[in-house]
Amino acid sequence: MTDSTRLSNGSPVSWPSHWHSAPLWSMFERVKDVNHPDEDLLSVYRDHGVVRREARADNFNKAALDRNIYQLVHPGWFVVNRMKAWQGSVGISLFRGIVSGHYICFRPTHHEHDRFLNWLLRSGPYTAEYASLSRGVRPNQVEIDNEWLRSLRIVLPPLEEQRRIADFLDAETARIDRLASLYSQLTSLLTEREHAVRDSIVEKLHSNYGxxxxxxxxxxxxxxxxxxxxxxxxxxxxxxxxxxxxxxxxxxxxxxxxxxxxxxxxxxxxxxxxxxxxxxxxxxxxxxxxxxxxxxxxxxxxxxxxxxxxxxxxxxxxxxxxxxxxxxxxxxxxxxxxxxxxxxxxxxxxxxxxxxxxxxHVPEDQQSKLVREVAQQTDSSARLQGTVKRQLTLLAERRQALITAAVTGQFDVTTANGRNVTEGVSP
Known part of the structure; x- marks a missing residue:
C-alpha cells in the first residue's frame, strides 16, 4: 500500500503506508558555528553531496582569504548550498570540516540513519522540492532560505529499513559508477586518438607549406x-x-x-x-x-x-x-x-x-583536402564517442531513477536483484 504525502507545498509523492513523516524543523536545528579557520575545507557537489575539497581535482573555486567566516559542520549535519539547492547541491556530511559561510547548516536532533538521509535528501523528489521553495528572478540568482526549509516533510521508513536501503544504494550506485568510469576512460582514449590523428596531419602541413x-x-x-x-x-x-x-x-x-x-x-x-x-x-x-x-x-x-x-x-x-x-x-x-x-x-x-x-600557409584546394582527410580519420571515433556519451547519459538517468525508486519505497531492496532493478527502472 502507498500513501500520498506532500513534502511541503509541492506535488504529492506516493510512499509506503507504514512509513512516517516529520517536518525538517523537528529533526534538525539551524546552527552557524564560525571561527574555525584550521579545519579541513569541505564543499557541496550536486552529484556527490558533501565532499572534501582536496579530493576534487575539478574544483577551481578559490577559498576565501578569511576562513573565520566559514562554518564548522560535523558528521550527520545537513548542509545546503542555498544558491544551488534547486540543482541538488545538498547533503548529509560524513566529515568534520568547514563550509562556505553562505551555506545553511543544520545540526541533527534525530536518531535516524545518516546514510539513508543522505540518499533521500539528494533524490529527485527532494531536488524538485528545493526548486519549488527557491525564490529569485533568474535561475542563477535563486535562493532557498531556512524559513522555507523548516516545513519540508522528511518521509522515513523504520530504522532497519533505512539501513537496508542505504546499503543497497551504496552497493548499486558504486557498480553503476564503476561502469560509468570505464565509459569515461574509453571516451578519453578516443579523444586522444582523434587528437593524435589531427596533429599528425597538421604538422605535415606546417612542414610542407610553412x-x-x-x-x-x-x-x-x-x-x-x-x-x-x-x-x-x-x-x-x-x-x-x-x-x-x-x-x-x-x-x-x-x-x-x-x-x-x-x-x-x-x-x-x-x-x-x-x-x-x-x-x-x-x-x-x-x-x-x-x-x-x-x-x-x-x-x-x-x-x-x-x-x-x-x-x-x-x-x-x-x-x-x-x-x-x-x-x-x-x-x-x-x-x-x-x-x-x-x-x-x-x-x-x-x-x-x-x-x-x-x-x-596551405593553398585553398589543399585546405579542403585536409578537412576531408581529418574527417575520414576521425568520423568513426566521433561516432563511437557519441555512442559512449549516450550510454553515460543513460547510466546517469538510471542511477537517479534507482535512487528515487529506493528512497520512495517502490520496491523491497531485501528481495531485489540489483542488476535487474537497475535495468528495469525507467529513467
Missing amino acids: TIPLRRLITRIDQGSSPQCEAIPRQVEADWGVLRLSAVKQGRFEASENKRLPDHELPDKSYALKRGDFLVTRANTPNLVGDVAVVNEDPHHLLLPDLIYRVRPSDGVSADFLAQVALGRRVRSFIASVARGSSQSMVKLRGEDIRDWPIP
Whole structure:
C-alpha cells in the first residue's frame, strides 16, 4: 500500500503506508558555528553531496582569504548550498570540516540513519522540492532560505529499513559508477586518438607549406555583446536567442540549448549568427578557452554572446580548415601560453592573441583536402564517442531513477536483484 504525502507545498509523492513523516524543523536545528579557520575545507557537489575539497581535482573555486567566516559542520549535519539547492547541491556530511559561510547548516536532533538521509535528501523528489521553495528572478540568482526549509516533510521508513536501503544504494550506485568510469576512460582514449590523428596531419602541413600568423588569413574578429534592455518595452519581430558558451565544444557546434532574449529586448542584428561562421570562445576554463567550432546549420534568430568571438576568414580561406588547425597541438600550446586571468576557473583570450595563432600557409584546394582527410580519420571515433556519451547519459538517468525508486519505497531492496532493478527502472 502507498500513501500520498506532500513534502511541503509541492506535488504529492506516493510512499509506503507504514512509513512516517516529520517536518525538517523537528529533526534538525539551524546552527552557524564560525571561527574555525584550521579545519579541513569541505564543499557541496550536486552529484556527490558533501565532499572534501582536496579530493576534487575539478574544483577551481578559490577559498576565501578569511576562513573565520566559514562554518564548522560535523558528521550527520545537513548542509545546503542555498544558491544551488534547486540543482541538488545538498547533503548529509560524513566529515568534520568547514563550509562556505553562505551555506545553511543544520545540526541533527534525530536518531535516524545518516546514510539513508543522505540518499533521500539528494533524490529527485527532494531536488524538485528545493526548486519549488527557491525564490529569485533568474535561475542563477535563486535562493532557498531556512524559513522555507523548516516545513519540508522528511518521509522515513523504520530504522532497519533505512539501513537496508542505504546499503543497497551504496552497493548499486558504486557498480553503476564503476561502469560509468570505464565509459569515461574509453571516451578519453578516443579523444586522444582523434587528437593524435589531427596533429599528425597538421604538422605535415606546417612542414610542407610553412607557418604564418592567422592575421594574414582573416579580415576581422567580432566580439559578441550582452543584449541591453530597451527603456520602453516593445515586442520584437520574432523570438531571438543568445548562444550559450557550451555550444562551442571541441570543434563541434551544438546549439540545442540557448538563452532566450526577453520580448522587451531588441536584438542587435549585427551579432546574428549565420551558417559558416567560425567561432572561438573568448573566456572559459583553462582547458576550454579558445575552443572553436564552425556553425554548420542555419541558426534561427540566434545572437553571438560576449564570451565568444566570430572570426571572419579572408576569401579563399576555409573556416573548417582553420577550425581543424586550431584544434591541433601547436595552436593549443600557443593558447595555453597567452591565456590570462585572475582565477583558475576563468581565463580569457584577447583578439590579438587569436591573430597570432600559427597556421600552415596551405593553398585553398589543399585546405579542403585536409578537412576531408581529418574527417575520414576521425568520423568513426566521433561516432563511437557519441555512442559512449549516450550510454553515460543513460547510466546517469538510471542511477537517479534507482535512487528515487529506493528512497520512495517502490520496491523491497531485501528481495531485489540489483542488476535487474537497475535495468528495469525507467529513467
